[in-house]
Amino acid sequence: xxxxxxxxxxxxxxxxxxxxxxxxxxxxxxxxxxxxxxxxxxxxxxxxxxxxxxxxxxxxxxxxxxxxxxxxxxxxxxxxxxxxxxxxxxxxxxxxxxxxxxxxxxxxxxxxxxxxxxxxxxxxxxxxxxxxxxxxxxxxxxxxxxxxxxxxxxxxxxxxxxxxxxxxxxxxxxxxxxxxxxxxxxxxxxxxxxxxxxxxxxxxxxxxxxxxxxxxxxxxxxxxxxxxxxxxxxxxxxxxxxxxxxxxxxxxxxxxxxxxxxxxxxxxxxxxxxxxxxxxxxxxxxxxxxxxxxxxxxxxxxxxxxxxxxxxxxxxxxxxxxxxxxxxxxxxxxxxxxxxxxxxxxxxxxxxxxxxxxxxxxxxxxxxxxxxxxxxxxxxxxxxxxxxxxxxxxxxxxxxxxxxxxxxxxxxxxxxxxxxxxxxxxxxxxxxxxxx
Ligand SMILES: Nc1ncnc2c1ncn2[C@@H]1O[C@H](COP(=O)(O)OP(=O)(O)OP(=O)(O)O)[C@@H](O)[C@H]1O
Numbered sequence: 001x002x003x004x005x006x007x008x009x010x011x012x013x014x015x016x017x018x019x020x021x022x023x024x025x026x027x028x029x030x031x032x033x034x035x036x037x038x039x040x041x042x043x044x045x046x047x048x049x050x051x052x053x054x055x056x057x058x059x060x061x062x063x064x065x066x067x068x069x070x071x072x073x074x075x076x077x078x079x080x081x082x083x084x085x086x087x088x089x090x091x092x093x094x095x096x097x098x099x100x101x102x103x104x105x106x107x108x109x110x111x112x113x114x115x116x117x118x119x120x121x122x123x124x125x126x127x128x129x130x131x132x133x134x135x136x137x138x139x140x141x142x143x144x145x146x147x148x149x150x151x152x153x154x155x156x157x158x159x160x161x162x163x164x165x166x167x168x169x170x171x172x173x174x175x176x177x178x179x180x181x182x183x184x185x186x187x188x189x190x191x192x193x194x195x196x197x198x199x200x201x202x203x204x205x206x207x208x209x210x211x212x213x214x215x216x217x218x219x220x221x222x223x224x225x226x227x228x229x230x231x232x233x234x235x236x237x238x239x240x241x242x243x244x245x246x247x248x249x250x251x252x253x254x255x256x257x258x259x260x261x262x263x264x265x266x267x268x269x270x271x272x273x274x275x276x277x278x279x280x281x282x283x284x285x286x287x288x289x290x291x292x293x294x295x296x297x298x299x300x301x302x303x304x305x306x307x308x309x310x311x312x313x314x315x316x317x318x319x320x321x322x323x324x325x326x327x328x329x330x331x332x333x334x335x336x337x338x339x340x341x342x343x344x345x346x347x348x349x350x351x352x353x354x355x356x357x358x359x360x361x362x363x364x365x366x367x368x369x370x371x372x373x374x375x376x377x378x379x380x381x382x383x384x385x386x387x388x389x390x391x392x393x394x395x396x397x398x399x400x401x402x403x404x405x406x407x408x409x410x411x412x413x414x415x416x417x418x419x420x421x422x423x424x425x426x427x428x429x430x431x432x433x434x435x436x
Contacts, residue, residue, distance in 0.1 A: 197429020
């Protein structure tokens with residue numbers, strides 16, 4: 001593959017003002033893009049002139065406000081130039097948010113609390129990146145909250161996270177996901193994470209609401225002590241929530257995070273329903289259109305994306321490689337928990353009844369075979385913490401169970417860093433992974 005890329009000749013692409021170069025690259029292919037002249041950005045983050053950026057397994061666009069020339073090299077799955085983009089409306093949205101930030105600064109208040117909602121694959125994460133990057137470029141320190149448990153845009157899939165964005169976003173790695181695992185190696189992006197453990201919020205609504213409430217509490221505490229973050233406010237990315245359960249979750253998030261700007265992306269009915277639900281509630285509901293460049297990602301692509309996120313967590317990226325550490329741990333040295341059996345999926349229960357099963361009750365895992373190939377979250381809970389409070393603990397890190405020896409009562413665990421496990425309580429979700 002390397003050879004293929006090296007023998008490819010580079011080509012020049014010229015973009016007129018307000019145009020973008022959209023591209024898709026497969027997971028096992030590398031392409032390179034260099035800005036030769038002019039200005040350009042990827043989801044709001046500016047590219048530097050003369051620097052070669054490498055992309056693998058990505059779907060993205062290089063956008064230019066004033067025109068530019070790019071030098072591209074490698075085999076793209078899809079590549080084309082487009083001139084119809086919603087970037088002007090995205091910029092106007094940012095400018096309106098910036099006014100709220102200026103007002104918040106003068107009044108020593110909380111900046112805008114923005115929630116982006118819409119169906120799957122309409123560009124919610126991309127819009128959040130653009131808004132966060134523009135705020136950063138304007139001198140702000142926004143907090144990016146990800147409630148999208150499918151993707152793991154910041155760290156492992158299955159988590160809800162909050163990250164104070166104070167440094168330029170790495171365009172090659174999205175939000176610089178792997179960097180979050182190697183904080184000591186020069187990364188500034190350190191998310192606060194709570195483990196939900198499932199892919200879809202509807203799989204266990206009560207637990208999803210619990211972890212989002214814990215996260216909102218943590219964000220509130222951070223805002224109380226950090227003036228920069230307080231004035232900049234936060235941008236919340238969500239999973240595709242357009243059914244009845246989704247509406248219930250949206251209302252929960254709006255209340256918990258005191259959301260005052262609700263952006264509905266690419267869905268007329270959702271916009272109309274939200275305008276009705278939140279009229280008279282001090283929430284501005286804004287409708288934005290979806291970019292024609294947003295790519296629908298099929299199940300297979302999403303699974304590969306999840307697998308590559310997990311791989312990145314332990315092994316890093318070509319730019320910042322990690323050497324994970326394998327260790328033997330006695331059964332008795334750890335306590336593995338999982339959330340009790342969900343009797344019926346929450347979506348199948350009438351609203352208000354979701355709590356009738358033990359959806360937020362942890363049970364201890366005694367049969368370690370269940371953990372084989374599982375991703376486990378190490379909880380930031382004291383050794384003597386009561387089991388009823390464990391789900392409210394944030395995550396210290398993740399490990400992977402590569403082997404279980406029932407005879408010797410030992411598990412083999414892969415960890416991104418050497419040393420003993422920092423905590424004893426460990427939470428298992430539904431994510432499994434095979435090291436390849
Ligand atoms: N203008 C664009 N040109 C090319 N690709 C784009 C563009 N905007 C977004 N994409 C790509 O389309 C895909 C879907 O976008 P994104 O992840 O932002 O959607 P989403 O609504 O957050 O999806 P999900 O429902 O899975 O959370 C991503 O791979 C993203 O990089």
